[in-house]
Amino acid sequence: MEIQQEKLKSKYCWAGKTATAIRPIKSGQENSATGGDCICARKRGLISCVCCQKSFMGRIASRCPQHPEVAYLMDSRNCAFCGAAAKYLQIDEV
Numbered sequence: 001m002e003i004q005q006e007k008l009k010s011k012y013c014w015a016g017k018t019a020t021a022i023r024p025i026k027s028g029q030e031n032s033a034t035g036g037d038c039i040c041a042r043k044r045g046l047i048s049c050v051c052c053q054k055s056f057m058g059r060i061a062s063r064c065p066q067h068p069e070v071a072y073l074m075d076s077r078n079c080a081f082c083g084a085a086a087k088y089l090q091i092d093e094v
């Protein structure tokens, strides 16, 4: 029973996805058209927190100037350990 409901749900989700603001990022074409200010494809780095002195891999959440409507849920807005705000986080690109 459970499984069948799940299947139905994902079918609907998939159908509705085309209407959402989050879309896959195409590097290249879109980049050159908009001047190359896009930070969507930036690499992950070692984020260190000045509050708790711990570090973890990821990206600090930042709004892309070219795609302000796109949100990256995996990006960190806070320290993973102590929850400090992004302004207390520093990133070392690796």
Ligand SMILES: [Zn+2]
Binding pocket: 038, 039, 040, 041, 064, 065, 066, 067
């Ligand atoms: Zn972008």
Ligand SMILES: [Zn+2]
Binding pocket: 049, 050, 051, 052, 053, 054, 079, 080, 081, 082, 083, 084
């Ligand atoms: Zn911290």
